[in-house]
Amino acid sequence: xxxxxxxxxxxxxxxxxxxxxxxxxxxxxxxxxxxxxxxxxxxxxxxxxxxxxxxxxxxxxxxxxxxxxxxxxxxxxxxxxxxxxxxxxxxxxxxxxxxxxxxxxxxxxxxxxxxxxxxxxxxxxxxxxxxxxxxxxxxxxxxxxxxxxxxxxxxxxxxxxxxxxxxxxxxxxxxxxxxxxxxxxxxxxxxxxxxxxxxxxxxxxxxxxxxxxxxxxxxxxxxxxxxxxxxxxxxxxxxxxxxxxxxxxxxxxxxxxxxxxxxxxxxxxxxxxxxxxxxxxxxxxxxxxxxxxxxxxxxxxxxxxxxxxxxxxxxxxxxxxxxxxxxxxxxxxxxxxxxxxxxxxxxxxxxxxxxxxxxxxxxxxxxxxxxxxxxxxxxxxxxxxxxxxxxxxxxxxxxxxxxxxxxxxxxxxxxxxxxxxxxxxxxxxxxxxxxxxxxxxxxxxxxxxxxxxxxxxxxxxxxxxxxxxxxxxxxxxxxxxxxxxxxxxxxxxxxxxxxxxxxxxxxxxxxxxxxxxxxxxxxxxxxxxxxxxxxxxxxxxxxxxxxxxxxxxxxxxxxxxxxxxxxxxxxxxxxxxxxxxxxxxxxxxxxxxxxxxxxxxxxxxxxxxxxxxxxxxxxxxxxxxxxxxxxxxxxxxxxxxxxxxxxxxxxxxxxxxxxxxxxxxxxxxxxxxxxxxxxxxxxxxxxxxxxxxxxxx
Ligand code: T1G
Numbered sequence: 001x002x003x004x005x006x007x008x009x010x011x012x013x014x015x016x017x018x019x020x021x022x023x024x025x026x027x028x029x030x031x032x033x034x035x036x037x038x039x040x041x042x043x044x045x046x047x048x049x050x051x052x053x054x055x056x057x058x059x060x061x062x063x064x065x066x067x068x069x070x071x072x073x074x075x076x077x078x079x080x081x082x083x084x085x086x087x088x089x090x091x092x093x094x095x096x097x098x099x100x101x102x103x104x105x106x107x108x109x110x111x112x113x114x115x116x117x118x119x120x121x122x123x124x125x126x127x128x129x130x131x132x133x134x135x136x137x138x139x140x141x142x143x144x145x146x147x148x149x150x151x152x153x154x155x156x157x158x159x160x161x162x163x164x165x166x167x168x169x170x171x172x173x174x175x176x177x178x179x180x181x182x183x184x185x186x187x188x189x190x191x192x193x194x195x196x197x198x199x200x201x202x203x204x205x206x207x208x209x210x211x212x213x214x215x216x217x218x219x220x221x222x223x224x225x226x227x228x229x230x231x232x233x234x235x236x237x238x239x240x241x242x243x244x245x246x247x248x249x250x251x252x253x254x255x256x257x258x259x260x261x262x263x264x265x266x267x268x269x270x271x272x273x274x275x276x277x278x279x280x281x282x283x284x285x286x287x288x289x290x291x292x293x294x295x296x297x298x299x300x301x302x303x304x305x306x307x308x309x310x311x312x313x314x315x316x317x318x319x320x321x322x323x324x325x326x327x328x329x330x331x332x333x334x335x336x337x338x339x340x341x342x343x344x345x346x347x348x349x350x351x352x353x354x355x356x357x358x359x360x361x362x363x364x365x366x367x368x369x370x371x372x373x374x375x376x377x378x379x380x381x382x383x384x385x386x387x388x389x390x391x392x393x394x395x396x397x398x399x400x401x402x403x404x405x406x407x408x409x410x411x412x413x414x415x416x417x418x419x420x421x422x423x424x425x426x427x428x429x430x431x432x433x434x435x436x437x438x439x440x441x442x443x444x445x446x447x448x449x450x451x452x453x454x455x456x457x458x459x460x461x462x463x464x465x466x467x468x469x470x471x472x473x474x475x476x477x478x479x480x481x482x483x484x485x486x487x488x489x490x491x492x493x494x495x496x497x498x499x500x501x502x503x504x505x506x507x508x509x510x511x512x513x514x515x516x517x518x519x520x521x522x523x524x525x526x527x528x529x530x531x532x533x534x535x536x537x538x539x540x541x542x543x544x545x546x547x548x549x550x551x552x553x554x555x556x557x558x559x560x561x562x563x564x565x566x567x568x569x570x571x572x573x574x575x576x577x578x579x580x581x582x583x584x585x586x587x588x589x590x591x592x593x594x595x596x597x598x599x600x601x602x603x604x605x606x607x608x609x610x611x612x613x614x615x616x617x618x619x620x621x622x623x624x625x626x627x628x629x630x631x632x633x634x635x636x637x638x639x640x641x642x643x644x645x646x647x648x649x650x651x652x653x654x655x656x657x658x659x660x661x662x663x664x665x666x667x668x669x670x671x672x673x674x675x676x677x678x679x680x681x682x683x684x685x686x687x688x689x690x691x692x693x694x695x696x697x
Pocket of ligand 1: 025101
């Protein structure tokens, strides 16, 4: 008998129990154990019905992703599910936690499903570049119909038990906390009432109702906008459509063909890398998992601007009280008003209830007095990027906050050690770099200073998890990891336009790669005045910052979306960037002023110069120890800048391109332009020489 799946009988119910921590994933051992336990249950003449239940935190959460890419060992999951569905005895699945992917598919192979009200179900394979490959695309529509099946399978959404009941996916919801008791009660009911073996594959009413509808074309059209460049979402639609066009056995075959196409796609490799990278990044290299973590039960925020307000919402959303301090009542009122507006918008869209909004607003207190920070566990400074101002603030915090309070800065580029130097507690000072909009973007770039203690590092990583962010711990340098690489890309993007490319050509190369928006559309979103002010400050400080056509835009008041004109123009109420001939004229005049003869520039050159310069900079970041692993950089770019998860992140993508190819290009550009920008990273050269990958780091 397998030790991960056991069979026992209680009364006249045979109980099949899966116990394979952490999430009962369907490893080979579990699949084999499921077959063995089913066979025992079939032979057990005293068992009049069978119950499938899981130990631990959740019902089966899916196929064992760690097995992907390795030779599949029989029995495959689809055959396990088929054996369960063909059981001569009624089979009940009792679901708790998250029944996902192959887990839900296994439950759909059973004849009845009961779920705890706290449970959720889903088919999130699409998030791994796959599709449900064990009958989910054929069975779910037979219970929930075409529309709901397509929604669930193309988005991978988790559906709460009560909704699943309404959709027909589960047959009963139990308000208790004991999933086995819930399962036993339902199984006993099946026996006592003589309820039949009811195979999902035989259900036809939902298929008949939706046959011939054009819902599939509608989904394909909408996916063209939302799943730009992705492969598996479209295959999901094809698979579900087969349930309506083919008999069940042929539909299963069609699902299998499409699943194999997805499994063989480079996008599957990228998405699974992203899945594990996100989890690995939360385990800081060299930081013991037993490092003590301080309690963070109250938070102070300095600055009620866009960032401060967004940061505050993250804490209120998880029930942590927040005090926001501003200098002036007017700024405070404005900031609190924006928070309220954000919550009202979410409530209007049904994302939160009015009560949730009221509870969250009640957790946020405005103040003009720093003394209100004296008892908080964590303070996050979110004022504008000026070192002198930040140093003054931290000196003040140091004198007010209690011992053990963590003092964090949301700075996006500035030196954490210099900020910490104004306090008597540098070990309690850290960077917590949120990404705008802070209540939406999932990345939290935690920046360790040279004196930041392990406890504080562990605490801010735990805070990231608590506020549902993806935390990455990085080292202290100008721009840390994300913005340091972005800065290099920005230099190349600007140079490419100087040399003859149009802004929209550069942006299209980046959006075709899968970014949600290009370099210049991003400038318009952030505001061109932000970069202009920084350049002017540097020039006034005597730095040599060359003039740029972007400055001309700022000087003409073309600041981006907020003035409906920047690099692009915008129609009233629209964020859609429209190329503007006026800007092309400004750029042409600038080229003439600078004596630049413009030339045709290929998309390939744009891709190489925008992306390879970042890969080279990332190699420098790794060799300097600013990032511990290549996967940390992948996570920063996926969750901070929208780099497509289906390409695995810039490091995973570079390994797929080939570091030798990238190094040759870097050396070519270095030969033509020289300087630091393209100086080949020693690490890159070493990896190529050793035949290793960035992913090996
Ligand atoms: N396989 C292997 N390991 C998994 C796993 C899986 N499916 N899911 C989670 N883990 C590990 C994870 O790496 C971590 O490990 C630990 O469990 C806790 O996870 C045929 C082909 C279930 C909602 O896509 O969404 O079925 O770091 O930190 O935040 O059609 O994990 O502790 O060593 O995420 O509480 C479909 C993926 C697979 C579900 C729990 N299923 N997992 O979240 O914990 S494809 C999925 C999740 C499939 C079939 C197809 C989440 C979770 P470690 P965690 P969590």
